[in-house]
Structures are given as structure tokens and as C-alpha cells.
Amino acid sequence: MASGPVFGVLVLNQISKAGLERLPAARYRTGKDIAQPDAILVRSADLHGMDIPASVQAVARAGAGTNNIPVAALGARGIPVFNAPGGNANAVKELVLAGMLMAARNLGAALRFVDGVDLQAPDLERRIEDGKKAFAGFELAHHTLGVIGLGKVGSLVADAAIKLGMDVMGFDPEITVEAAWSLPSQVRRAASVDDVLRNAQLVSLHVPLVKATRHLVHAGNLAAMRSDAVLLNFSREGVVDDAAVAAALDAGRLGCYVCDFPNERTARHPRAIALPHLGASTREAEDNCAVMVAEQLRDFLEHGNVRNAVNFPDTSMGRGTAWRVAIANANVPNMLGQISTAMAHAGLNIHNMVNKSRGDMAYTLVDVDSPVGAPVLEAIRVIEGVLAVRYLPDAGPLRA
CATH class of the missing domain: 3.40.50.720 (NAD(P)-binding Rossmann-like Domain)
Incomplete structure (x- = not known):
């Protein structure tokens, strides 16, 4: 127990x-x-x-x-x-590759064609041979893939595309140092989203849906894409303006749209491939x-x-003692001073402390040399800007 x-x-x-x-x-x-x-x-x-x-x-x-x-x-x-x-990065990467192959080889339309063929027809072989001409595609090798968003998934997609013989260009204005280190050196750096859309035959989106990325792809920059380009969205539905994509497909200004988010605008378009949110479904x-x-x-x-x-903020500290207090607070001046003062007034000696901040949020872990009573926890809790206080005495390892 x-x-x-x-x-x-x-x-x-x-x-x-x-x-x-x-x-x-x-x-x-x-x-x-x-x-x-x-x-x-x-x-x-x-x-x-x-x-x-x-x-x-x-x-x-x-x-x-x-x-x-x-x-x-x-x-x-x-x-x-x-x-x-x-x-789920590997699962999403593999589905993106499947989407690229489906678009390049017109597999969605080809499957619909086969579904409509009378397989009992005496001239089946001729019908198949005549029909397949409409689905001639292209090979991925030597074509350019643009990757917008170079986090874990985007980096894996870029690496896989390079191994398939593709040229890869990428754009991510907020790329982390860790992501930059994991990015293949062959990826060419694009100057902007529009730069990627103008120059890549296939474009894959891998960004979170936040205010700045809503309708990141819209009617204005869709117009810069090649008429035979393939746009792939396996990030979030709102990153793309679906009405603008549908209009571009209708006008022949976009070759194919592949996404993981079916809706009434694009799901059944003859040049769209919509999957039922399968990205992480492995x-x-x-x-x-x-x-x-x-x-x-x-x-x-x-x-x-x-x-x-x-x-x-990521905050971690190995246990220095058996008595730990965790405090979430607004990232404002003198919070550590007030927390330390409250502990000192209670006669507590701080053994170790770590404090991290992220935007408006700060988080502090404090190990002390003796048990912490309810009055000192309440004294910290009532400090203006303190959001939550937890007392975490070490329970030790699980015992059978």
C-alpha cells in the first residue's frame, strides 16, 4: 500500500x-x-x-x-x-505522406472510378484501360514540398520527404532551438508563408490554431499558388479558409486539397480528399x-x-527534503520575497527553491527542512497574485 x-x-x-x-x-x-x-x-x-x-x-x-x-x-x-x-507525431507524419501520395497519383478519383465500374461487364478490361488515362499523376521525387510549421511533425515530414527524393523548403518564424537542431540540413529556409505558397508544388501545414494562424491560408495567398499545387492540412481546420479553398478548386486555381477535417465546403469536391480526423488514430x-x-x-x-x-513554465526540481510547497502565481515583482518572508516568519528554513516564469504565469517549488503547517500555507495563499498553493510532503515509494 x-x-x-x-x-x-x-x-x-x-x-x-x-x-x-x-x-x-x-x-x-x-x-x-x-x-x-x-x-x-x-x-x-x-x-x-x-x-x-x-x-x-x-x-x-x-x-x-x-x-x-x-x-x-x-x-x-x-x-x-x-x-x-x-x-502522435509519427502517426501524423505517416498520414501526411499517405495524403501526398493520394494526391500525386489521383488515388481518390481513381477509387471512385473503380467503385462506379460494372465489374461483371464483358469489356471490363477495356473500360479500365480507357478510364485510367484520366488519373495519370506525378512522382514525388524532384518536386518541391513546402512545410509551414517546423515543430516535431513538420520536421518529421520534411525528413521523410527528403528521403523520398523531394526538395523541401520550410517556414516557421517561432521555431525553437530544439526543433532547429532536429531539422534536416537540406531544408531550405523560406522567407514567409507566401514564399512557400508561391514556390512549392505541395504545401503541408503544421501549425497550432491560434489567433495569428486562423485563416493563415486565405483567398489572397491562395492566388499565388500554382494551379496544379497540392495543399495539405493535417494541423487544424481553422488554419485554412475553406470557402476560399473551395472557390480556388472550382476555378481551377488549386490542383488538390487534402485535409483531415471534413466539412460541407470541401469534403465531396472532386479535387479534394477529406479524411475523418485520422491523424492520431493509431x-x-x-x-x-x-x-x-x-x-x-x-x-x-x-x-x-x-x-x-x-x-x-517547465519547472522541475529533485527532492531535497520530504517537505515541499508548490506555488502558482502571477508573474509580478516581489513574489519570491513575500513567499520567503512568510516561510521565515513561520520558522521554516528553505533548503532549495526553483522559480520559473512564462508570460504572465510564474511557478515556484520550495523544499524546506521541516513540516509545513496550515497557517503558513494560508499566509502564502492570501498574498495578492498567488493563484494556487499545494503542500506536497513526500509519501515515499509505493510499497507492495
């Missing part, structure tokens, strides 16, 4: 068993009927209209995007929102994402460490 607290985790979707197994029953209760959960584990369930209980200390999504979660509102309550960046991706967020959630609940939260 565990000597520490038992955490309740409300699970709102079907989560991979591989992930749930990382939350041992000795210290965790998981399920759909947890009344006062310490955390919420979710995939696609929409939390925007949900009354999230005051007991919740963290939300974790077994996937990359967090559009279904009220991230800003939770941050204002001092609640981190964890995700699994890169956990056993491997579901396992990877579930394991990643379960481990992040456990490290936070038990030790206060933060890894891959979309609204908190």
Missing part, C-alpha cells in the same frame, strides 16, 4: 490502458464517476461548458492540441494544462500520448514538477 494521499483522476474519454497503468491503483483512483477529482484526463471531450470542480489541480490531454480545454480560465485558477507534444500514438500525459500528471500531483504544460 502507499503511505501518501490517494488521488482521484476523472477520465472523460477512452484512454489507452498503457497510460492508465502508469497511475498505480495503490495511489490513484481513475474512472468516469470521480466526484471530487484531483485531476481530469481527457482526449476529445469539450471542457469549455463543463463546471470544473474546485478540487481539480491539473488537466491533462492525451494528445497535442488543447482547443477543447479552457486553458486561459484554468491558468487563472493556477491549474496547469498538460499535453503530449510529439506523442494504437501506437494513443499509447504514446496516454503514457506521456499520465507520467506528467503523476509527477505534478506527487512532486509538483511541471513538464509540457501549455500554460505553465
